[in-house]
Amino acid sequence: MKLRKITALLLCALMAAALFAGCSNDEKPGNTPSGETKYKEEIIIAIGDEFTTIDPMETTAESNQIVQDCTHDLLTDTSLDTMSNAPELAESWEMVAPDHWKVKLKANVKFHDGTILNTDDVLFTLQRAIDGGYGGPSSVVQAIKEIKKIDDLNFEVFLTKPNVDFNYVMASNTFAILSKEAFETMPPEEAVAIGTGPWKFKEFVSGDHVTLERFEECTLYPVPNTKLLTFRMIPEANARMVALENGEVDVIMSPNATDFSRLSETDGLQLLTGDARTQHFIAFNMKNTNSIVTDPKFRLAVAYGYDKDEAILAAWDGYARKSTSNMSRDVEYYADIEGIPYDPEKAKSLFEECGAVGKTISLVTSDADHRVKLAQNFQAQMAEYGITITIELMQNSALTELNTSDGTTSGVEITIASWTPGMNADYMYRNPLHSEGGRNYCQLADPEIDAMIDAALSELDKEKRAEKYLELQNKIVTEVICWVPIAQHTIAFGAVEGLTGARLHPGLVHQFKTVELKIEG
Amino acid sequence: MIRYVLKRILMMIPVLLAVSFVVYFLMDLAPGDIVMQLAPTDATAEQIEQLRKDLGLDGPLLTRYFRYVGNLLKGDLGQSLSQNRPVMELFMDRFPATVKLAVGSLIVAIGISFPLGIAAATHHRSWLDGSSMVTAMIGVSMPSFWLGLLLIMLFASKLNLLPSGGDSGFLSLILPAITLGANQAGSLTRTVRSSMLDVIRQDYLRTARAKGVSEKQVIRKHALKNALIPILTVLGSTLGNALGGSVTVEAVFAWPGVGRLTVSAINNRDMTLATGCIIMFTLMLNLTLLAVDIAYAFVDPRIRARYSK
Numbered sequence: 001m002k003l004r005k006i007t008a009l010l011l012c013a014l015m016a017a018a019l020f021a022g023c024s025n026d027e028k029p030g031n032t033p034s035g036e037t038k039y040k041e042e043i044i045i046a047i048g049d050e051f052t053t054i055d056p057m058e059t060t061a062e063s064n065q066i067v068q069d070c071t072h073d074l075l076t077d078t079s080l081d082t083m084s085n086a087p088e089l090a091e092s093w094e095m096v097a098p099d100h101w102k103v104k105l106k107a108n109v110k111f112h113d114g115t116i117l118n119t120d121d122v123l124f125t126l127q128r129a130i131d132g133g134y135g136g137p138s139s140v141v142q143a144i145k146e147i148k149k150i151d152d153l154n155f156e157v158f159l160t161k162p163n164v165d166f167n168y169v170m171a172s173n174t175f176a177i178l179s180k181e182a183f184e185t186m187p188p189e190e191a192v193a194i195g196t197g198p199w200k201f202k203e204f205v206s207g208d209h210v211t212l213e214r215f216e217e218c219t220l221y222p223v224p225n226t227k228l229l230t231f232r233m234i235p236e237a238n239a240r241m242v243a244l245e246n247g248e249v250d251v252i253m254s255p256n257a258t259d260f261s262r263l264s265e266t267d268g269l270q271l272l273t274g275d276a277r278t279q280h281f282i283a284f285n286m287k288n289t290n291s292i293v294t295d296p297k298f299r300l301a302v303a304y305g306y307d308k309d310e311a312i313l314a315a316w317d318g319y320a321r322k323s324t325s326n327m328s329r330d331v332e333y334y335a336d337i338e339g340i341p342y343d344p345e346k347a348k349s350l351f352e353e354c355g356a357v358g359k360t361i362s363l364v365t366s367d368a369d370h371r372v373k374l375a376q377n378f379q380a381q382m383a384e385y386g387i388t389i390t391i392e393l394m395q396n397s398a399l400t401e402l403n404t405s406d407g408t409t410s411g412v413e414i415t416i417a418s419w420t421p422g423m424n425a426d427y428m429y430r431n432p433l434h435s436e437g438g439r440n441y442c443q444l445a446d447p448e449i450d451a452m453i454d455a456a457l458s459e460l461d462k463e464k465r466a467e468k469y470l471e472l473q474n475k476i477v478t479e480v481i482c483w484v485p486i487a488q489h490t491i492a493f494g495a496v497e498g499l500t501g502a503r504l505h506p507g508l509v510h511q512f513k514t515v516e517l518k519i520e521g
Numbered sequence: 522m523i524r525y526v527l528k529r530i531l532m533m534i535p536v537l538l539a540v541s542f543v544v545y546f547l548m549d550l551a552p553g554d555i556v557m558q559l560a561p562t563d564a565t566a567e568q569i570e571q572l573r574k575d576l577g578l579d580g581p582l583l584t585r586y587f588r589y590v591g592n593l594l595k596g597d598l599g600q601s602l603s604q605n606r607p608v609m610e611l612f613m614d615r616f617p618a619t620v621k622l623a624v625g626s627l628i629v630a631i632g633i634s635f636p637l638g639i640a641a642a643t644h645h646r647s648w649l650d651g652s653s654m655v656t657a658m659i660g661v662s663m664p665s666f667w668l669g670l671l672l673i674m675l676f677a678s679k680l681n682l683l684p685s686g687g688d689s690g691f692l693s694l695i696l697p698a699i700t701l702g703a704n705q706a707g708s709l710t711r712t713v714r715s716s717m718l719d720v721i722r723q724d725y726l727r728t729a730r731a732k733g734v735s736e737k738q739v740i741r742k743h744a745l746k747n748a749l750i751p752i753l754t755v756l757g758s759t760l761g762n763a764l765g766g767s768v769t770v771e772a773v774f775a776w777p778g779v780g781r782l783t784v785s786a787i788n789n790r791d792m793t794l795a796t797g798c799i800i801m802f803t804l805m806l807n808l809t810l811l812a813v814d815i816a817y818a819f820v821d822p823r824i825r826a827r828y829s830k
Binding site: 236 | 565572603604606614618681685772775777782
């Protein structure tokens with residue numbers, strides 16, 4: 001009898017709780033009094049990866065930088081309107097010489113602690129980056145020899161070596177400007193959250209969410225109409241989709257490609273898409289002289305024989321743009337080159353000529369879903385030419401370690417990898433293709449290419465520089481063929497209809513500075 | 522009793538040290554390098570080496586391990602390499618959510634397995650026994666991510682009754698607790714059934730029935746109490762395992778528990794965070810098993826008598 005009563009009580013409690021849950025979404029569009037336009041007070045964005053820190057110097061992870069972009073600002077940044085490097089905290093800059101720059105800060109920019117941005121904050125931020133031994137801003141630290149204060153808003157930068165692209169270095173997300181005074185008056189863990197962005201850090205629950213509140217005294221941007229901005233961590237793409245459909249969140253990042261049509265066809269939802277700057281490619285280990293991949297004929301055959309459309313369909317359900325160049329489309333000095341067209345007949349005869357038919361070649365890649373699909377598709381395509389591809393999957397950091405180790409002994413033959421560059425062309429070339437590059441997956445050590453990359457960087461004349469990059473592009477793609485470019489994948493948000501200000505960033509640091517959702521009665 | 526507890530606690534120290542040794546060395550052997558992840562993509566070889574030095578990862582493995590153990594013996598689990606925060610702080614941030622889910626799932630598991638297991642045992646070889654065992658098998662065999670997504674589709678998406686994920690209060694606990702609990706209930710039901718079957722055949726129960734005690738009383742007061750020891754053992758290890766976090770359930774329901782923290786530490790090759798989390802998990806498991814051993818004394822007077830000697 002007692003048991004029955006307890007069971008009945010429990011059931012009643014569950015039903016009542018469920019009833020309350022069903023009535024909790026009172027801020028959906030259309031639920032407000034008629035006639036007046038209001039804005040939703042809190043916008044919730046579902047992100048897949050974990051947010052771990054508000055300190056811009058501690059991390060290069062996009063999930064952190066997306067949040068930090070709301071709270072902190074850089075000296076320069078990519079303008080998503082013009083797709084070019086544009087002022088953010090810097091009002092203007094001048095290259096006195098390739099290793100000597102002058103920068104002027106914007107006046108009356110307020111930090112969240114009420115202090116006004118000045119040159120000392122820039123100097124302090126640089127010193128913190130040097131003293132702290134942070135990994136993130138190490139390239140900024142390495143580039144700068146000295147910063148000299150001229151006055152409160154003007155300073156000079158002396159570089160360790162000439163760099164005509166220094167304005168892009170200032171756009172490094174890890175070099176967001178911090179408030180010197182905040183560090184003098186607050187504990188460091190609080191001071192590091194003080195930025196100049198339109199959102200102030202409010203709360204962080206590890207593994208669950210991070211909440212920002214609007215900065216009412218923001219002088220750099222219009223004060224947002226939204227009061228609170230919450231980033232909720234939902235690792236599963238399916239669960240993010242359900243949360244959006246259920247009205248629990250207003251924006252979801254990286255929906256599954258299979259959900260794209262559902263998002264665009266469902267009433268009350270919208271799909272926002274764009275091209276990632278990420279270049280996916282097949283890299284050949286140019287130092288593995290024991291392998292057929294160092295035979296130029298073999299590489300040319302792969303370039304002719306690889307059907308990228310088929311690969312795009314397999315890896316992204318068709319949601320990617322085919323690449324003909326190693327350069328990504330919105331990188332400065334990109335030129336639309338023809339590259340090597342798909343020609344299976346030509347590939348077949350080249351494979352036969354170089355003796356690749358009947359051979360077994362190894363391919364390594366990471367266990368990310370799209371890379372596994374790309375690898376399997378490549379395996380199937382090469383099988384049609386009589387070449388056996390064996391696939392080895394590994395965790396991404398293991399892949400990076402393997403591909404940046406000595407290529408003569410690593411045993412790597414082919415890698416499927418990707419590269420998300422900044423906007424400047426030098427970054428696009430130097431890291432993956434220069435012999436001293438940090439992500440030289442194809443282990444290219446070609447003095448001619450090195451010299452061409454260095455020459456392009458030191459060229460001051462824009463037209464001549466464009467010519468040099470065009471020459472490099474053609475050389476890499478059609479002559480050296482150390483990698484076969486595949487595609488730039490589609491990036492997407494799913495969002496509630498009417499939501500504005502959520503901006504897709506090709507560099508994956510998406511922007512939510514002015515996000516808002518009108519509620520119309 | 523106190524001496525026994527103290528002895529057990531002391532015995533945990535070599536266990537924890539052994540675990541730290543194995544995890545630390547395995548993490549070092551695993552391919553992948555956290556320095557490559559923390560360094561910007563355009564970092565030069567010198568910058569990478571400097572960062573390795575700054576993180577204290579440049580010395581020989583044994584030196585680093587002994588330094589780590591030295592701090593561990595002082596109760597310091599170290600600093601997370603990827604998040605630059607104390608490991609203990611990161612773990613404790615997530616632990617309450619894990620405890621909530623572990624307890625919630627155990628309640629669900631007990632709620633399902635006890636009635637099913639008892640019914641199966643008391644109706645041995647009947648259709649009720651068969652269907653209970655089939656239900657238990659389904660519970661064990663169903664992948665958590667699949668059941669979790671189905672529950673989300675039904676209760677969050679279709680019926681809009683419960684939140685699809687996150688830790689936002691009691692309602693958000695229901696679906697993950699059911700998902701994890703259903704899985705635990707499978708094996709628990711089988712244990713309850715077999716323990717009850719062992720006890721039900723004992724002479725003292727026949728005597729109780731002969732004395733006119735009702736069947737309900739026989740089951741509740743005599744059989745269940747005596748069948749509890751093996752059930753407690755399974756309950757203890759189930760709870761202990763749940764306290765280590767369930768990665769799949771946490772991922773599907775965006776539950777901020779230690780399982781996701783540990784897996785992301787392993788994926789990021791964050792040696793100190795991964796080792797710290799696993800040490801804490803081992804500690805929790807050991808403490809739970811100790812609690813179970815102590816609980817034996819409360820349910821079994823024979824054990825209580827042995828402790829008091």
